[in-house]
Amino acid sequence: MKRRFAMVLVLSVAACGSEPAQPKFVQGTSGSTAPATAPATGAAAFEGWSDPAGVGKPYGEKVTGLLTFRGNPTRTYYGTGPVSRTTPEKRWQFPRSGGLCAKSTDGKGERVWCGSGWTGQPAVFERDNRTWVVFGAYDKAIHFLDAATGERILPDFPTGDIIKGSVTVDPDGFPLVYSGSRDNNYRVIAIDRGKPTELWKLPATAVSPTMWNNDWDSTGLIIDDYLFEGGENSQFHIVKLNRKYGKDGKVTVSPKIVFNAPGWDSQLLKDVGDQNVSIETSVAIHGNTVYFSNSGGLVQGWDISGLKDGKKPKRVFRFWTGDDTDATIVVDEKGSLYVGSEYERGTARSKKVGQMMKLDPTKKDPLVWKVDDQKGNPAGIWGTPALHKDIVIFDTNGGEVLGIGRDDGAVRWRFELPGPTWQSPVVVDDVLLIGDCKGDMHAYDVSDTTAAPKKLWTVNIGGCVESTPAVWKGNLYFGTRAGAFHSIGVK
Secondary structure, three states, X not given: OOOOOOEEEOOOOOOOOXXXXXXXXXXXXXXXXXXXXXXXXXXXXXXXXXXXXXXOOOOXXXXXXEOOOOOOOOOOOOXXXXXXXXXXXXXXXXXXXXXOEEEEEEOOEEEEEEOOOOOOOOEXXXXXXXXXXXXXXXXXXXXXXXXXXXXXXXXXXXXXXXXXXXXXEOOOOOOEEEEEOOOOEEEEEEOOOOXXXXXXXXXXXXXXXXXXXXXXXOOOEEEOOEEEEEOOOOEEEEEEOOOEEOOXXXXXXXXXXXXXXEOOOHHHHHHHOOOOOOOOOOOEEEEOEEEEOOOOOEXXXXXXXXXXXXXXXXXXXXXXXXXXXXXXXXXXXXXOEEEEOEEOOOOHHHXXXXXXXXXXXXXXXXXXXXXXXXXXXXXXXXXXXXXXXXEEEEEOOOOEEEXXXXXXXXXXXXXXXXXXXXXXXXXXXXXXXXXXXXXXXXXXXXXXXXXXXXXXXXXXXXXXXXXXXXXXXXXXXXXOOOXXXXXXXXX
């Protein structure tokens, strides 16, 4: 049955929970409770963690590339074109035969996993006069490929279990890759040796108390020598990396955990009635506030303005979605949050606040608007939304793709793909790129945000396209659940 959404404009819905009241604002460098904004021409340069003027832009200027899941600290950068408006060619496949497969155990027991899935976005970047593609896969390894040929640049780096998340490449130019795995560890890996070399790992048991399990699906952010990362141990971590180079010229790290906090609170555990409160979302940082959510539906914002001065972060925002919220929070230039949530528990709260939400952290009642997807169970949103001009684009478990007005929450357009669609939509050069579970990658013209998207092309890849593509110089790089990793574009 075709699922339809009910759009509701919400003028006043209070944040839920009986925890002590938390101030709800985005902390600026001046200490003002006003939303952080880009400085006017001639104003002083931004001083803080993540300049709001960087929304939609690359992750700094020191490394050229798409370096982390959704590209930058606000998760709003999707790559570079020119993206072909005619059907692209299949450039290469890795491996050329066979698949990236391994056995892994979860709540459903042991089974074979192949290829890559949610979130699974590769990093693509320029280094040593060539373009690298780095990604983790379900064969329990991280791969380092030449973007032009699909051949290995470095040997594979093995982990003890499959990799579901996305890697991050150091944005400050240190030859480091950061990645989690289902094997209990989040790793820092050097790529300036003959083979990728583990320099440090953060076990899920390094902090306490923990809850749920020891997987690492979240994609870390690195800013000013600090790593920000959430774990399925249900804890949020901040690590001082202490990166430098040794006497031999090789990169070194000496990490220290400087802060951690539970992703849950007592009110959340009471409200959800279970302990599935893992952090699978990737953290986002806007101004001096870091945001993340968890599988219990708790959205939090923590003020990190005093971190470098030894001051502990302080929670400044709390909102409960009512259900599993694994999609990464996206933050726009004004500091508003776009939050996608699943619909599985069927709580009264999730029915009230919907599955796609726009939140204004400066308001006492932060819910600006909502869009529902409650026809069926499971339903809702797994993929991270994309901002494009004046709309936000997202897909649903049932296969619908929607464009929503960012200001008013009005549904501009919608269409359907074979579901489930867990991939995070990507928009580059006014072209929406999104895969489906039938095995096709699609491109749509979204230059006119008020009109229904026009189909440009479809390329059949084979296997559910669940992981998010990286787009670099017009070429696409992504894996499928059939087992292989692919590049399509212009040869």
